[in-house]
Amino acid sequence: MLPLVGSNPRPCSLARAAPRGHKESLETHQPRPTLTRGHSERRARHGLPPQLAVAREFARALGALLLGPLRLVAYFLTRRRLEAEVLGDLRSGSPPDDPPALSPPAPELDRGRPLRVFISCAEPSGELHARHLIDALCEVAAEHGLATPTLTGLGGERLDEKGVRRVGDPVAKSAMGFGVVAALPFYLRLLTDAARELRDGRPNLMIAVDSPALHVPLGHIARGYGVPVVHFVTPQYWGWAPWRVGGYRAAVDLALSILPFEPPWFDRHRVRTAHVGHPIQDALARVPANPDPDRCSTLALLPGSRNSVLRRNLPWMLGVVAELRQQFPELRVALPHDRTELEPTVRELVEQAGATDWVDLRFGSLHATLRDCRAAFSVSGTVLLDLLHHRLPTAVVYRVDSKLEAWLAQHVLTVPFFASTNLLVGREVCPEWCFAGDGPRGDVLEALRTLWVDGPERSAAREGLDLAASRLGQPGANRRAAHWALAEAGRERADV
Template identity: 35%
Template sequence: MPDAKPIILFTAFEPSGDDHASAVIAALKRDHPDADIRAWGGPRMRDAGAEIIARTGDDAVMGMPGLAKIREHKRINADIARWVEQHRPTVHVPVDSPAANFPVCAITKRAGAKVVHLVAPQLWAWGPWRIKKLRRLTDHVLCLLPFEEKWFRDRGVPATFIGHPLFDHAPDTETLDAAIADWPDGHPKIALMPGSRPGEMRANFALLLNAYNRLAREHPGMRGIVAATKDEVVPVLRRLAKDANTEWPESLEVRCGATDAVVRWCDLALVVSGTVTLQIARQRRPMVIVYKSSRLLWALIARWIIRTPFFTLPNLVAGREIVPELVPHFTGADPVADRAVALLESPDAAEAQRRDLAEIASRFEGHHAADEAAAAIARFAGLGPSTPAATGESRVAYQV
């Protein structure tokens, strides 16, 4: 028998989705303490106040093989279908991961739930023909990038730009400065951001390391830090360097779970394309962005389906190239190092990039993604006005 009380169901299948959803769940529980929130999700969603029906996202970190992942998602979908039939959620909030979430949306839609997408599927980048499917499977899309609202609305999909969680709270520079006070000094200071997914690290880490080694030979006083997402990633990176016969120099250290501090510390970042580029932009640090791809797969498939002039988030938001992007990248480390040298040896070029990054960061001002998402979801769930005790002072910081 369906539950009488409105139920909000979140489904997130990657650590990034766990991050996005957790801040929104915390805001919902702050404004509506009695809200019934269930989830297929991760530990941060649990800590924010959701009842976790099943844990997800661990395979995204460990790198489950393709066929095993397909079988796993079929099992998850069957479990969700049984649960939905029994509990009949009022609102379903799919978080990112459209390939995993679209089948779940079909299940919840058939059961009568309103579907509110948290993080817009990037149909503007590739697969725009899927817009018809999205129209069928969503009631509203909550967009994290400024240009997305118009793109979806122009194609008949209700959408709202809510800001981006990375910009909900300014970095605490005093705390960051204290954290990096005893970190290595040198000039220049280079950050390596190898990504969080196993495939990203396999494809790109040796490339970043080779670029770093060339820069180190040309700048003897240089120091570097690799920003690893968690302790378990460190031996993976060490093994990738060894497998590629790439030297790991003494000048290069690793810090885990401290991305904002690494950004604060560095003069320049060499970064694998992804959301972290906005995290760097938030602190106005110059960067070179790369994403190594298969030339064959690009020629056969990707070049025909990708529809954007740029691939990286700062350039997409700006509508022009403000950051050097080597995406897709098919060759070695020299082009990455060359673009880094251009920024290191030209203070004017580095300052121009900092100004441009400040301008795109300003486009997120006036929004608080977690609060605006929570308010929209609450409206669809019929939860009514928030409790009087809810104030901006109680906002929960988005964790990075």
């Protein structure tokens, strides 16, 4: 449900600048010695047989599952303190860290030998990030006179186009949607194959993209074979179940965060972190923004990108918009959607709601539609950052299956908001609701009304969106991530 300091480090160092307003010296933000293994251990050529390494991770996961209830009790006892800490983080966002200097290249980055990189992604969104990161990695390497990296790893067919020799495809499996138990044999085999490649291929670096459920155990395995691990897109442990960060800390050498409030949280939990900015900014840099939403008269309706989310939310949202149209007869409604394979489902639901005459369905034209909209009514998700790009005041909902899920959202999350726009500024810019059943229909309707008409609520929302956009940062996340990854590999090349 929850969908990111400046420094001038010496070449290939990982010094982090103190947060703005912080009086500690740079040295206090150096990685803790206990978190970094020695070079001889890091480049260990031996380790457990792959099957045993995977079995150890499976046992570790079972142990965590058994300890879950105790950790939940401990969490509730400290929840208020944790919430206060996270709220402070949300209000102290920082710009991306300056990437390490690679000119002149570190001696460990041999110009003649290509880096051997194991790159892994487990879902379509992660695969997209991985593809862009590979492009940036090759570009940065070439700019510094380094050979093009040799790539192996896990991912979908689209990685083939980037020259990756794949040893498994978790992306295709994730798209099939099997339950955890049914998919367990597949993932055990996948981890075993990956472990064998990490042991025998001895890559200089493993880059894992998102998907901590797969990459935390795989990171443990890689480090056991002496392979340093960089994780791109830090997990949202700050949002719920924060006790998981201990296992994460042991699984990665460097975490690359994409949201500006994440570095202080991970610093506090002793995870080596560099903030690189959000990769969506790289894509949005090429997208013309809405020049003036105030001149428009169309409401964007965004009901989600998954079939189950669509079916839960779209009929309810259409009912609310139908009531809004009674107050504003001139209001036009556009439903843009980039996933054309969901067109039959969307058309079916719109027809069932009797809204065919007043909902303009537009498939494959998200940003072209948003450029002509005045406001939005959206399900929570990454699309909120697309709406932020166009500065559209937005009411956000997330309708869940049961009252238990709604209760958990209110009592288990450590953040006061779930909409990414609100998280970026640490206050409610976009009114949001998570609920089961009929929900707060009247409250949502009133929020949409105040965001639609000119007035203080709409003006405040526009100002908040400007602040959120400024905190999201500038484009260049993929290049910054590539720089940090090369620097981390350079730290380890001496013992190859």
